[in-house]
Amino acid sequence: ERLCSWPCSAWGEALFLMIQTVAIGFLIQHYRGSSLRGLAFLVLYFSLVAILLSPVTPLSFVAAMQATNMPAIIISRLIQVSTNYRNGHTGQLSAVTVLLLFAGSLARIFTSIQETGDSLMALTYVVSSSCNAIIAGQLLYYWNCAPPGRQKTE
Numbered sequence: 001e002r003l004c005s006w007p008c009s010a011w012g013e014a015l016f017l018m019i020q021t022v023a024i025g026f027l028i029q030h031y032r033g034s035s036l037r038g039l040a041f042l043v044l045y046f047s048l049v050a051i052l053l054s055p056v057t058p059l060s061f062v063a064a065m066q067a068t069n070m071p072a073i074i075i076s077r078l079i080q081v082s083t084n085y086r087n088g089h090t091g092q093l094s095a096v097t098v099l100l101l102f103a104g105s106l107a108r109i110f111t112s113i114q115e116t117g118d119s120l121m122a123l124t125y126v127v128s129s130s131c132n133a134i135i136a137g138q139l140l141y142y143w144n145c146a147p148p149g150r151q152k153t154e
Helices: 008-031 035-053 059-067 069-087 095-115 119-141
Strands: none
Touching: 008 035, 059 069, 059 119, 069 119, 095 119
């Protein structure tokens, strides 16, 4: 019921990312020789998702969980920013990927406002866009810098 009032474009991306993440989690366990552990992971994960999407879970709890996403975004991006700064280069970061992440998070600000009106979701994308902007800025700043021992060819 919670997602029914929003268009698929508001939550569809998250669905596909979730499926990819769960598949990777299972495959990691499977290729380590623990298929049973991988299946247990799948059962546990989808059971949790079913509970969280059911009316049993208060909406305030779901909103609190969504809000905890912001510190995770900030910490993960700041780790990358810090590593780039310490190294004096961006290493093997793909310019296309970084710029697409930045553009995509910018676009999601406007689509989440238009399609859902959820200010918390929009704020999450504002935070993500800000962090992605820093990394994109570093990518441009360190463009001609290469790791020690390697020279960038032109």
